[in-house]
Amino acid sequence: MTARVGYDDVEPGTELPARSFPVDRERLVRYAGASGDFNPIHWNERFAKSVGLPDVIAHGMFTMAEAARVVTDWTGDPGALVQYGVRFTKPVVVPDDEGAVIEVAGKVAKKLDDEARTVQVDLTVTSAGTKVLGMSRAVVKLG
Amino acid sequence: MALDQSFVGRTYPPSRPYEVGREKIREFAEAIGDGNPAYTDVEAAQALGHPDVIAPPTFVFSLTFREAERVVRDPKLGLDWGRVVHGDQKFAYRRPVRAGDLLSVGSTIESIRSMAGNEILDIRGDVLDEAGETVVTVHCKLVARAVETPEGE
Structure with a gap:
């Protein structure tokens, strides 16, 4: 594992480059196929509304991905990830026409272990101004 | 109906192993729109020190959830599957999943709690490779929402 970010180069508060991820219905169908999660709330508007949802919603695991x-993208090597956890707080609603956008920001919350060179990264994940993931945290091993 | 507490600590042995293929990893990476070459280019993955292409961090969920489903759909547990939503999800990696892995998943019900009429289940998935070494431990919290009672009841 070879993260391109050095442990000595970060401090608590160091920000990771923020990203916006657009998501539309086609994306959700592709994700359903690749992941094997064919729950109709993720692709069938009529069904989603019949169970009380405002519209089709993204798979929680898609948002987590x-x-x-x-x-x-920050570490370069995805193998540098040691732990990753989230709480699903609100769904990402994906209307048929314009789709939705998942906004993700992250910062180093603390340095955990000088020997193992691990840091905790806290993520803020929102869509349409609403926080969709809570307790979104990763532990990564830096170079 | 309260869930059967005797299920806490119950372990479900692995079903048939899952062989991780390069093309399945590619399909998953494309589905999430992630162009990191470590997922699709063997040389790029090897340059990072991996023997073969690796899978995106959440890839393994598909395997563990299929196993967890087997557990929570056990009719003796008494869970109403139609009311279940995904609460929390956590992965602890010993190493990344990679192409060529032959993975087995053992599932354990870690806890069952009732809160405000909701039933909360914590299920652990232990993902082992062919040698029996842990690759990743997956924690999944499922919440069965309270049955809504008509007003006045």
Whole structure:
């Protein structure tokens, strides 16, 4: 594992480059196929509304996958990830016409272990101004 | 209906192993729109010290959830599957999943709690490679929402 970010080059508060990830219905269908999660709330508007949702919603695991990219793009090596966890707080609603955007920001919260060169990164994940993931944290091993 | 507490600590042995293929990893990486070459280019992955292409961090969820589903759909547990939503998700990696891995998943119900009428289940998935070494431990919290009672009841 060879993260391109050095442990000595970061401090608590160091910001990771923020990213915006657009998501539309086609993206959700592709994700359903690749992941094997064919729950109709992720592609069938009629069904989603019948169970009380405002519209089709993104798979929580899709949102979690996009949020991780802020960390893995930063380290370069996705294998540098030691831990990754989230809480699903609100759904990402994906209307048919314009789709949605998942906004992800991250910063180094603390340095955990000088020997193992691990840091905790806290992520902020929102869509349409609403926080969609809570307790979104990663532990990464830096170079 | 309260869930059967005797299920806490119950372990479900691995079902048939899952062989991780390069093309499946590519398909997953493309589905999430992630162009990191470590997922699709063997040389790029090797330059980072991996023996083969690696999978994106959340890839392994598909395997562990299929196993967890087997657990929570056990009719004796008494869970109403239609009311279940995904609460928390956490991965602890010993190494990244990679092409060529033959993975087995053992599932354990770690806890069952009731909170405000909701039933909360914590399920752990232990993902092992062919040699029996842990690759990643996956924690999944499922919440079965309270049954809504008509007003006045």
